[in-house]
Amino acid sequence: MTDRDPARVVLVEDSVLLREGLVRLFDEAGYVTAGAWGDADDIVARVRDARADVAILDVRLPPGFRDEGIRAALALRAALPDIGILVLSQYVEGVYARELLAGGDGGVGYLLKDRVTSLDEFTDAVRRVRERGTVLDPLVVQGLLAARPDPLSTLTPRERDVLTLMAEGRSNASIAQRLFIGVGAVEKNISAIFAKLGLEESGTEHRRVLAVLAFLQR
Numbered sequence: 001m002t003d004r005d006p007a008r009v010v011l012v013e014d015s016v017l018l019r020e021g022l023v024r025l026f027d028e029a030g031y032v033t034a035g036a037w038g039d040a041d042d043i044v045a046r047v048r049d050a051r052a053d054v055a056i057l058d059v060r061l062p063p064g065f066r067d068e069g070i071r072a073a074l075a076l077r078a079a080l081p082d083i084g085i086l087v088l089s090q091y092v093e094g095v096y097a098r099e100l101l102a103g104g105d106g107g108v109g110y111l112l113k114d115r116v117t118s119l120d121e122f123t124d125a126v127r128r129v130r131e132r133g134t135v136l137d138p139l140v141v142q143g144l145l146a147a148r149p150d151p152l153s154t155l156t157p158r159e160r161d162v163l164t165l166m167a168e169g170r171s172n173a174s175i176a177q178r179l180f181i182g183v184g185a186v187e188k189n190i191s192a193i194f195a196k197l198g199l200e201e202s203g204t205e206h207r208r209v210l211a212v213l214a215f216l217q218r
Contacts, residue, residue, distance in 0.1 A: 007126065007127070008053045009026050009031045009054050010036070010052040011035070011036040011037070011057075012057040012069060012072065013036075025123070038062065044080065047083060057087055059089035074100055084109075084129035084130045084132070086111065089111075090112065108129065109133075109134065111136075112140065115137055158179075159193050161179055172187060
């Protein structure tokens with residue numbers, strides 16, 4: 001992102017206080033808030049008209065406060081695949097989250113409101129989603145893993161640790177730092193993971209995350 005090309009962001013959040021606070025945050029971060037709404041009615045037309053780069057949606061929105069937001073995210077993903085989607089919620093909706101992440105093209109994220117600990121962290125997530133990255137809260141990853149029978153029984157404990165950090169969207173260097181091992185050891189673990197799961201390793205971070213999540217859907 002450059003000053004000449006600020007990200008155009010739209011926000012769907014029913015809480016007025018949170019919505020207005022995020023709009024101010026976006027302004028301070030140099031983003032253009034192209035739309036901010038309390039419901040997801042006609043969401044595809046609204047986002048298309050706003051020429052948005054990233055759409056940020058709560059999961060539970062009017063009128064039913066069940067899954068309107070994430071279903072709107074899926075509709076946006078289908079109709080406008082070039083737009084980044086960032087789900088911001090208090091809840092992990094496992095079935096819909098897997099469906100949202102299954103496309104394989106990146107540009108998606110799922111964060112839990114109560115676990116966003118800094119404004120820099122949040123604006124960085126928006127940036128990464130805009131740049132076709134994948135941003136997942138660790139609890140979302142755990143929820144996705146727990147929602148299905150464990151298909152990872154052949155992995156060693158170290159390989160499980162590496163896989164969890166991969167699914168968070170971390171780089172090899174970041175994984176090495178978190179686990180206090182060398183980058184070469186991370187690469188060997190990743191090779192073993194893909195071999196055991198029957199998956200071909202991809203050269204981009206978000207594709208390897210989505211490959212793992214696609215496997216979990218089988």
